[in-house]
Amino acid sequence: MGAHEEPIESRSPDEHLPPIEQRVLNDIIKAIYEQRLRPGTKLGEEALASAFSVSRARIRRVLLTLSHQKLVDLIPNRGAFVIKPTGSDARDIFNARRSLEDLVVERVAAHPEPATIRRLRAHVRSEVAARHRGQRREAIRMAGEFHVTLARQSGSRVFLSILEPVLSQCSLIVSIYGGGLMPSCPVEEHQSIVDALAEGDAEQARHLMREHLIHLEGTLRLEVEDEQEPDFASIFQ
Template identity: 40%
Template sequence: MTACAHAAQPLPALLGAGETRLSAEQIYPRLFDAILEQRLPPGSALPEQALGDAFGVSRTVIRRVLGRLSDQQVVVQRPSHTAHLAAPDPQQARQVLSARRLAETTLITLATQRARPNQIRQLRQLVERERQHHEQGERCTAIRLGGEFHLKLAQMAANAPLARFLNGLVPMTSLIIARYESPCCDHCAWEEHAAIIDAVESGDSSAALTLMHEHLDRLEAKLDLGQDHSL
């Protein structure tokens, strides 16, 4: 278990909820951060009514949030069943990381060829937010933002099928990192992201590809996948 885990508490307290009139776009990062911080342990049930009450919104709004998380494989939904959090075991984690590497090494080359100045600017702003949260000790928010960096790169590649494929891998990777990262790890992903941006902006596909491989190598190296971390 990582340092992000919390003891069992009522759902509103776990989610830090209580505000009203939040949109699905506002609830999504809050719920995702709660998942990454293991305030909601892997495998937890996510009843729509309870979540709606916690955030002061309708079940329709919660359904949109859960649908997005389901598309990203972070939440498992089945007809006539309450949604629940995914709980990837070490074998599943390795499979996700392997599939992600295949997609990312193609997408980074395409992104380097097609990047526009406004997209580079947005990437830098995102990495700056990631850096700030990392330095403030808000590890799991930094993990989520790091995942968003990779999804933004995928959008820059302008290959919709590959981008959709990665959209189902990167958020799951964030969940895997939060669950399996070694406690002694002091890895600063934002610095590697910044270096990747520099290579993309300069149009150097070879350097960008090398940096992406090294980044994914370090990501995998910091994970303790030797055993299941079931709670």
């Protein structure tokens, strides 16, 4: 932050934002996932306020929410930056994710309710449709949301609250470093996991999930190139 900028006020990560701030939040998250905002990009309050035609106070609240979601680093006396995970960070995040998703699939497999399986299969069908339409970014987003949906179906608010920020970071890492023309999270692997869950086979579901996440991590290219100062007005037009 500059010398005359006010500190970002405290706000609970669970507190809902007003609609205008939610719109700004959603647009920034989308720009991060679509690689229009690169890792390490400084999110200047004044430039963002101008791009969105809102006050800096609103931007500060949005940036704080992004920091709770682990998508932005707030650095005292410097400002807000899109997170720039290192290779070591990525490995640690995926290690934590594997352990957490083990617990999720075990919980879902223990009681594979028909409604749960229907929701998961419907999500997989939507992933397939996005891929067939050639909507790579949409397919990547939905691939990440499959895991959020699975966590919700576990019925554990604790699992979901712990896993959501980890999944957000993984989605960002995959979006930035995945490379290639198709999503790095194969929909066929999602389908196999759902099939195992439908059978109540926790051991197979855990095995498939671990193989899936190992495969996903193996597709990553963790080099980061330096970028020029972003033009927020162009990015968010």
